[in-house]
Amino acid sequence: MDAITADDVIVGAGGAGLRAAIAVCEADPNLSIALISKVYPMRSHTVAAEGGAAAVIKENDSLENHFNDTVAGGDWLCDQDAVELFISEAPNELIRMDHWGCPWSREPSGRVAVRPFGGMKVERTWFAADKTGFHMLHTLFQTSLKYPSIKRFDEFYTTDLMIEDGRCQGVTAVEIRSGQMRPFAAKAVIIATGGAGRVFPFTTNGAVCTGDGMTLAYRAGVPLKDMEFVQYHPTGLPRTGILITEGARGEGGIIVNKDGYRYLQDYGLGPPDPWPRKMAMELGPRDRLSQAFWHEQKNGKTISTPYGDVVQLDIRHLGEKKIDERLPLVRELARSYMSIDPVFEPIPVRPVVHYFMGGIHVDIDAATPVSGLFAAGECACVSINGANRLGSNSLTELLVFGGRAGRSATKYIHSGGKDVEVSVIEKQAEDAQKRIAELFQRTDGQETVSGLRKEMNDAMEAGAGIYRTEDSLNVACEMIGMLRERYASVQLEDKSNVFNTDLIQTLELGAMLDVAHALTHSALSRRESRGAHQRLDKTERDDEKYLKHTLAYHTGRGDPRIEYLDVVITKSQPGERVYGGEQT
């Protein structure tokens, strides 16, 4: 099996992967890059991000504000050295996006405009109407076309990392078009495959968000960090989970329960007026808003619908002109998918799984503990997001850390080291292909992908949702463990080679089960409540025991091994997260 060789392999061609690829080209145009993705770059889920990207640019703001908002928003689980670096590199990354043509929304003066987001003391979110992720992704993709050293492998599904001699030396991937396994030999590998929201049944995440890259690293011995922290976005459309951006609240939208009451004032986020004001009410952090919904629902104050209970997001008072100018997608989505026009009616919304704060354990240079292996974007955990990500930090994160991953990989390649052992890579690829062939040859399988996937989704929602308990997590751990065993008897119905989505979905399910396994065990072991990880049986934050990152190690068929790592605190000692009040 002949290997494709490149200096640098990048797996994933969304925002972080593209930014990493461009960073490699900028650092050394002579390095060859193989950019591998299971979809065409513009299909990557960065495309669906709406509200904006945070960076300090205005005179009324400061790096210190961005630091404090991020660290408090993350309930002090962020590594503060990483946050400092992140906020200081953020403005230049967004300015660079302007230089590459990103159509940022503007002030009358011609400067970029910013809007407030939840948990922000000062408005600092750059936006391109409410399609910011779409515009950033297309800007990055189109800019990447300038660089001849980027060779794309679109619609290749990466199955394994090639680790030999303690360093990562490439990957194997299935060319979806032909069904052929292709080995890629490389001096460095960057994983940038995004999140894993599809582990849950109700999510804003597209079909592609199946945690493939997290599992690649996890199976290769890299720990997954802080996997128990899953962000519910407070405002998703029922049934589809389509995201209604936080920008809607940033522009002045309010949330009311079935009595028309702004209930967030009862959850430490009030008083309700004056409105809008930052760090209060509907502009509180996402974890608090989603948790408040859960309590309202329990108290019978939500509205029941065929697709679950909802509350109402009301933007009518903004008026048609402002809605069309600032929130055109919100209007388009509500009209198409809910048959309501938010100019005239409130939008039904409920909390929906949105973002994984956890991911592949990396340091501030985007390096994993395995030599030659890097990761960036949602699949990675630096950690700047701690226990709860601040809205609009993730688009900035994929630029800052995508760029760093590209530069780190370049430096690593330049630092010499040994040559890639191509023959070993080819041998490993044959082994990988045998495992896939075994899937095709299996004839006595009892399980289907769709059946197992549904059971996994249900187990995650029941056991590891917005609120968790020791009992619910024990059940979820057991269920996921069982499903992992049953996965060994999945039967492929489609035995063809060309564009076999039965096969790809089967591989994706395998990845998701490993992510779910790490997640449930990490959550079970963290016996406290912090940020997005809330336990009804351990309702307090416990800094003595758990001011630590969780590291989950893959152990093959057994349960993950859980270890802990100290959080890096530089200047902000853990305190209380204060929202609401009278501040302006």
Place this chain on the structure above:
Amino acid sequence: MSEATVALEVLRYRPETDEKPTFQAYTVPYRDDWVVLDALNHIKDNIDRTLSYRWSCHMAVCGSCGVMINGEPKLSCHAFLRDYYPGKLRVEPLTNFPIERDLVIVMDDFMEKLDSVKPYLIAKEDRPLSAGEHLQSPAQLEAFRPYTMCINCVLCYAACPQYGLGPDFVGPAALALAHRYNLDSRDAGRDERQEVAASNEGIWECTFVGACSQVCPKSVDPAAAIQQTKIASTADWYKALLPPWGKR
């Protein structure tokens, strides 16, 4: 009472075993808030795991899921069953493209064309980061913004009669994207893009049928972009013909 259902005929083609495409019939539950993609996913998960099609975001922004529905190019995540019910739906891959498998088309030609128009900002000079962002007024943004909305779903190529006649035509989405950068106040790359855009295979092949703009799910209006490019290119021609006055 029996549950309401809807009938779909879906084009199947597996190049390893099928000599030519055939239609396969499926019956799925009818829900008035389901889109065609929901019906396809129902088939995939409950009836037939061998059916292949592309999709991801389910919110009309990733551009993966374009298909022909009763002969019209549509995003399957944005076409509601209720608009066809109780009629039958015929679902086929986008026309004017080779079929890779079932509803999956071969995208190579489009990807090459997109690349060929140099769809990236070509600045007059390198602007240092320390200079900050370009100043661009809301009016300057508005001049090109509508052409930034293309999601590369290629419905416009399926609708374009000229592209149907032969694959040489650069086509609506790629030409609209070139126009987008030409109109951007930060850009100075129009001359470089004209090599492709104003070539024989570029704007001049368009016969201004306007089908591209009608099927665009994002209201991009590639037809207008192509017409505007034609007018600008004609002005170039006069300028070139009448020096030195034309250069004033």
